[in-house]
Amino acid sequence: MLKFSKKGLLILFLIIQNSIFAKNFDIKGQQKFFCQLEKFDQCFYTGKCSLKELKKYTDYFDKITEHSYHRINNIYDEIPQILIKEDDLKSNKKILTYNSVRVFYLSGDYIRGKYSWLTWFKHKTGISYEFPQNIFTKNKSNQCGKKMFDKYLSLPLPEDADLLTCIIHYEFISPSCLPRDKELEEKLFCKRGDLNCQIEK
Numbered sequence: 001m002l003k004f005s006k007k008g009l010l011i012l013f014l015i016i017q018n019s020i021f022a023k024n025f026d027i028k029g030q031q032k033f034f035c036q037l038e039k040f041d042q043c044f045y046t047g048k049c050s051l052k053e054l055k056k057y058t059d060y061f062d063k064i065t066e067h068s069y070h071r072i073n074n075i076y077d078e079i080p081q082i083l084i085k086e087d088d089l090k091s092n093k094k095i096l097t098y099n100s101v102r103v104f105y106l107s108g109d110y111i112r113g114k115y116s117w118l119t120w121f122k123h124k125t126g127i128s129y130e131f132p133q134n135i136f137t138k139n140k141s142n143q144c145g146k147k148m149f150d151k152y153l154s155l156p157l158p159e160d161a162d163l164l165t166c167i168i169h170y171e172f173i174s175p176s177c178l179p180r181d182k183e184l185e186e187k188l189f190c191k192r193g194d195l196n197c198q199i200e201k
Contacts, residue, residue: 025064025124030135033121034145034152036060037114041148044107047098047189047199054079061117069116071109078106084196094201104192107184115179119157129156 025033040057043049049057058075082102087095122128127135132153136146155161158170158177166177190197 027135030121030125030127031143031145033064034135034149036145037117038145038148040110041114041184044103044110044184045187045189047096047103047197048201051079051083058113061113065117065120068120069113071112074109075106075113078102078109082106089200096199096201098190098197098199100190100192100194100196103188103190103197107188111181111184112179114181115158118152119159121152122157127153128160129153130160 036057040054040061043054043057055076058072058079062069062072082098084097084099087097089095125133127133129152136143136149140146155169156165158166158179161170161177163172163177166172169180169182171178171180189199
């Protein structure tokens with residue numbers, strides 16, 4: 001009769017658990033992961049996502065990544081505070097007025113969350129800058145999530161970046177390389193210097 005130590009049983013359990021998860025998180029699941037991340041990203045470029053949509057994306061990533069981002073409550077706390085008011089127009093459109101400072105705080109927590117979720121993806125699938133693998137159909141550039149996936153493969157994640165890569169693309173505070181998305185910060189729909197900003201939806 002075989003005997004297993006507690007450590008051996010734990011390792012066996014983790015192997016079985018990861019194997020089951022890998023079957024559930026197939027290519028379609030991986031594509032959806034990057035599609036949802038791409039849509040979440042666009043919320044910060046356009047300002048046209050509702051608070052409900054922001055929460056929905058947050059719920060998705062918190063659940064799919066097994067609650068990997070330990071500051072997830074910061075995102076949930078900031079979401080309801082970014083919108084100052086919502087005015088209906090006669091043309092069935094709306095004018096959304098945002099608090100620029102709150103948008104800035106939310107974007108910072110989102111960026112940290114995004115790289116936490118990408119780190120989770122790397123560990124779950126083994127797909128990364130160092131070990132690339134295509135999960136999208138070739139020659140179809142309009143697939144939802146493909147641009148985000150290509151961006152993911154174009155650079156090592158902050159924890160894997162060398163000093164120069166970190167300085168150029170992320171933020172280096174000795175001795176750590178910290179997450180940062182300079183493109184999103186530059187094109188954020190509501191700049192922190194403004195008192196507030198208005199978006200027509």
